[in-house]
Amino acid sequence: MVYVVSRLASNLVRQWTGKAHPFLSIPLRGSSLGTVSPTSAPFAQFHSSSASTSTSCTGASPRMEGASQLRASPGSEEEHIRLLESLRAAVKATCWQLLGTESELTASKCTKFYSKQSGQDDMALFYHDGKFYSMDATCPHEGGPLELGDIEDFNGESCVMCPWHEFDFSLATGRSSMGLQQDTYEVVVVDSEVYVKSDTPYAREKPSARTADSRGPSSSAAEATASVDTTPSADTNTLSHRAVQVLNTVDLAEKVRLSRSLYSDWQSGGVTQVGRCQPPDQPPRRDDIVVLPSSKLRYKKSKSKQGVINLLHALCNIELWAVDLSWDIVARFSDFTVGDDKTPLPTEFFAEWAKVADDESKHFDLLNSRLVALGSHFGANPVHNGLWDHAHDTAEDLLGRLAVVHMVHEGRGLDVQPVTRDWLAEMDPDSLPMMVTIIEEEITHVGAGIKWFRWICEHSTPPLDGVSTFQALVRKYFFPGYLKPPFNKEARELAGFTEEWYLPLVKPKAIKK
Template sequence: MSGTESLVEVALRVLNTADPVEKARLGDEVANKWLQGLITQPYDPSQHFTVPDRPARLTNVKLVSPSLMPKLGKAGSLQSRQAIVHSLVHTESWAIDLSWDIIARFGNQEAMPREFFTDFVKVAQDEGRHFSLLAARLEELGSFYGALPAHDGLWDSATATSEDLLARLAVEHCVHEARGLDVLPTTISRFRNGGDNQTADLLEKVIYPEEITHCAAGVKWFKYLCLRSKNLVDESSMVFEEGGARESDRIMEENDEVIQKFHATVRTHFRGPLKPPFNEAARKAAGFGPQWYEPLAVKDVIPE
């Protein structure tokens, strides 16, 4: 890996790596080099690279339509626990690609600031670690990644938003990832009730808190793009900090136009209404309150 390569160049290398284990390892290496300042340039404006429509993937996982996926169960049996963890491993494998794809596909194209790249490098590194930990746990449970069928609905959404960064942020990070925050507490409880505290601890102590920050990255940069389009941000002084109380953050949080834009974007690029119940505490920690998602929700849904 040359020190003269840009982040976008090496992100493409990750996307073109088929083996998910190697993909996670290479992604971690790239992330460390970026965060340590060994990769200095986010992209070279003079160079144009082709981002693959679909990242390289092994063919060892049988893919089926989401409607044909077998029920995962409620973690009461070993078979159910294997199925749930396998599903999570598959999701994280795609999450790695999604993180590097948003860097390679949109960073240069949208002339995003350096902090955008850093945020999604951190997300990508987290997703790679989640994949590795869950894949190892799946093997401890007596199974392996590829033992069960899976679906690629997550990448279908990425394909549908491949020409619009605002839509990608809204659908992948503020809808799909937020849905993960909604269901994870129940999943954790099911593993505990099934006597599998090891998997429950992994989900609760490592994956759950980090997924909140991933959703927060989507919310943050969705707000940024909306306000930048109206010339309401100063590129030189607008700095985001996790947990910070900057005036710019307060202005963005209260900007009704941003929320209305979110509603319009989701209605255009996401099929159907959002499904409650919502994890309001986790969503609030990620930076968006009920006014963002409740108007998009289906009514009278019976909780699972």
């Protein structure tokens, strides 16, 4: 049996895909192609849908299963055309995409491919121990870049470790010991060329048109806007001025003291005015704390004392940014108004976020104290500023800030807390009491995000539907625009974050799992 391809069919597919496709390497009897009837099995299923735009995948491999059933026979030009239409539909229906040659893709441990389709994740192609593996490139925890993670043996499996928070993902299955699941894709090598099976089109270069503005509709900026007037008030003993003082403080102990003192003074009446004061673009960090771009961060995960330290250090970093994010929302949106009547935010809004900042300050202190007890401290490892990226993106959009930072990211924290708590209970039981406290209070933080998101939507002109507005903002600001299970449904419901908010943002493939 000899593998031959019609020159005409090959030229058509080259014109259509830019490359010959191994799907068309059909074993035929005889030395000439002749004509294969589109009604012959297995082409019949493809010919009937050749005019369709459907992208659902069939089970065929790149070298089509059952192709040996085909017979070559002479035919008319019309039959040739029908055959080529069938071939075209057949190639599309398989969802196999050529990624490159085996030699170029084995040169590095991972190659990133960019989605050409809005709202879909990029893909990471790993080469490890002589095999290719493929999965979505964005960590389902907090959006870390998996293509930059190290590959390690973990629990007897080859896993890629997220460089942000050490979450492990099996190269073979996409499962994580932390309870998350990453989508994986079948990869084959045919004639030294590497193919992946996915209905998302990929490119080696990042599409130039893929910007934040192209990922979804904008929020209701006309109905809900923040004033750009940053003229400071005469009285500096205001919530906003002192919030900015916390944001600009680099000494960690002093930062926590100022934060907790401010909330105490607000509660006791020592501070009564919200005021107005411009916050920094990004809070500074102490000189000895190495803040790396998220793409440069590396952690090592292990079931050891150092593994516990690394995890607690990563959690410390999250809590420290959470302190800053809570005070930033107070200062940055202190003169925010909503609706045609320019309704200001009620004092309760600022009081609630001051309470959240106080909680986050306590959480940081608890975690850092445990680090010290284990012989380490915050700053011993490099940290990333990935959470602040979303704060920067939503600096002029309060609904966007609430949606992405205080609902999506805080909600994901609820999702992973049970597994994190159980892992620490095994590896460091002394950490368990503080983890119980943290998760209980984080539920109220997600609740605060939802509460004020609803309030702004209800007071907009015209009123906005909260659920659909949230989903539009996630698609706009949170690349790739969808969320991944598993979800801590019980904790989310306690916060008022019920399934109608987030399940429509989950890929259908993930829901089926």
